Amino acid sequence: MKFNEGGRFVPEFPVEKLRPAPYNPRRIDEEALAKLRYSISTIGFAKPIICLEDGLTVAGHQRGRTARALGLKTVPAYVLKGVNEADEIRFNQLHNGSDLDDVEPPPRILGELVPGFQEGAHQQVEGVTAAPGVSTRAVMMTLLNKFGNWGGAVATIDGEVLGGAYYLLAVKQMRMNARIFVIDPEVPVEEARALLQRAYGSFSYDHIDRTPWRQSFAQPHRLPGGEGVVQNESTLYHRYVLPWLKKEPGAVFDLGSGRGAYPRRLRMLGHEVVDVEFFRRALSSYHLNRPAVQAMIDDLCSHLREKGRFRHMVLEAVINSCDTTERARDVVACCAAFCKPGGLVHFSGRRKEMLERYYGSTAYASSRGNWYPMAFLDENSVTATYHRGGWFYQIYHSKAEVDAISAELGEIVQAGNTGSCWQRTVRRGPEWPVEELEAAIRREFDIAWPNGETVGRGDDVVNAWRAALEAEGQAEAVG
Numbered sequence: 001m002k003f004n005e006g007g008r009f010v011p012e013f014p015v016e017k018l019r020p021a022p023y024n025p026r027r028i029d030e031e032a033l034a035k036l037r038y039s040i041s042t043i044g045f046a047k048p049i050i051c052l053e054d055g056l057t058v059a060g061h062q063r064g065r066t067a068r069a070l071g072l073k074t075v076p077a078y079v080l081k082g083v084n085e086a087d088e089i090r091f092n093q094l095h096n097g098s099d100l101d102d103v104e105p106p107p108r109i110l111g112e113l114v115p116g117f118q119e120g121a122h123q124q125v126e127g128v129t130a131a132p133g134v135s136t137r138a139v140m141m142t143l144l145n146k147f148g149n150w151g152g153a154v155a156t157i158d159g160e161v162l163g164g165a166y167y168l169l170a171v172k173q174m175r176m177n178a179r180i181f182v183i184d185p186e187v188p189v190e191e192a193r194a195l196l197q198r199a200y201g202s203f204s205y206d207h208i209d210r211t212p213w214r215q216s217f218a219q220p221h222r223l224p225g226g227e228g229v230v231q232n233e234s235t236l237y238h239r240y241v242l243p244w245l246k247k248e249p250g251a252v253f254d255l256g257s258g259r260g261a262y263p264r265r266l267r268m269l270g271h272e273v274v275d276v277e278f279f280r281r282a283l284s285s286y287h288l289n290r291p292a293v294q295a296m297i298d299d300l301c302s303h304l305r306e307k308g309r310f311r312h313m314v315l316e317a318v319i320n321s322c323d324t325t326e327r328a329r330d331v332v333a334c335c336a337a338f339c340k341p342g343g344l345v346h347f348s349g350r351r352k353e354m355l356e357r358y359y360g361s362t363a364y365a366s367s368r369g370n371w372y373p374m375a376f377l378d379e380n381s382v383t384a385t386y387h388r389g390g391w392f393y394q395i396y397h398s399k400a401e402v403d404a405i406s407a408e409l410g411e412i413v414q415a416g417n418t419g420s421c422w423q424r425t426v427r428r429g430p431e432w433p434v435e436e437l438e439a440a441i442r443r444e445f446d447i448a449w450p451n452g453e454t455v456g457r458g459d460d461v462v463n464a465w466r467a468a469l470e471a472e473g474q475a476e477a478v479g
Helices: 030-043 061-069 085-097 134-147 165-174 189-196 212-218 235-247 261-268 290-307 325-338 352-359 399-409 434-445 458-471
Strands: 007-014 049-052 057-059 074-080 116-120 153-155 161-163 178-182 252-255 273-276 310-315 339-351 363-365 374-376 382-387 390-397 410-418 421-428
Touching: 030 061, 030 189, 057 061, 057 085, 061 074, 074 085, 085 134, 085 382, 134 165, 153 165, 161 165, 161 189, 165 178, 212 390, 235 261, 235 310, 235 339, 235 410, 235 421, 252 261, 252 325, 261 273, 273 290, 290 458, 310 325, 325 339, 325 399, 325 434, 339 352, 339 399, 339 410, 352 390, 390 399, 399 410, 399 421, 434 458
Parallel strands: 049 074, 153 178, 252 273, 252 310, 310 339, 339 390
Antiparallel strands: 007 074, 049 057, 116 178, 153 161, 339 421, 363 374, 382 390, 410 421
């Protein structure tokens, strides 16, 4: 099969020419760096660095740094050409996330092998193709087809695969030749396996820009259909919000309502609903609909002044769609602010257990049409995904973390999980400190918009909220 020639393997690329990419999310401490030096000294430079002709490192930053520390003059590299920034970042994320690719049973390499790099026909790869990491391999195959044979696997001289199993399964499926690094037979196999399967470094997104309006890409799209039907149905609305509204009717506030499909449906059913989406887009467009956002906030302020706080508060896929854990905390605080004590907070998010069960403890890949995001958890369980020229973030919560958030709001009255998501309904308990709530409201309703602008409604909403508290007889709490 003929493949695109989007790159070439260079066995001896000058180390002094390598330079880091600004978007690399990996960081490494001195202890891990020392272990990586030991690994390369023991096994060899088993995995090529991926770079551009000018030396910009696309993947393999820590190994390039280690090569300098070891005094190496050259390293094996795969040099890309015709690559755009999106492809660069896809390579970076895929390369970072494919180190720990255990497959049971592991594939094997048949035929005669010698130490060092060599190519083997795909027929030499023996092993099942139905294995974990299907979506990761889909990303690999996209890049292999576009840029040629950029990957590699590590094996013993007897053909036992120690690393790069997903890559081997991908090239076998594509009927490509496989690049293999064969370790020296003097290296103990178990030591080599342990070194290759160790994570060197951790993920951190502190150096990557936060652009709050891009977070709209992180939320699910609920699209209006005919006669009030909503396409891509919401489990939270159908199993939690709607049943509770029948038992306990009252005004609803949906914060972070996306395109507003479900609030519109509730209004058609006769419910009183206010919804606010800071990044509401114009219909069939990616342009921000500023007048619509301001009108929604006007409705919120009017409701608070005239009718008080809400019986039901809805946050569907909102606390997971924040770009920082601090902003997620502000959103939860807004629930405590706008929902009456005794009212109900219905909220949902992404399950951390899903990553651990299906994709490993730190990484996942999923397909959405022709877009294959790779995402990795940092120490705060935040992931970053590059899409349409920028980054958006997601926060994953464990059951214990969700239960802790729920306990701050009140008592859990309904809980469940569906696939990759969790859902909760919580009966609102005691009030939070007014100062904390006011600060959170201001930050949320003064959130950044494009071009250096902000929503700019913090004062208006705080004043309306204070009026609602006073109407409820909370004058002493307001002060």
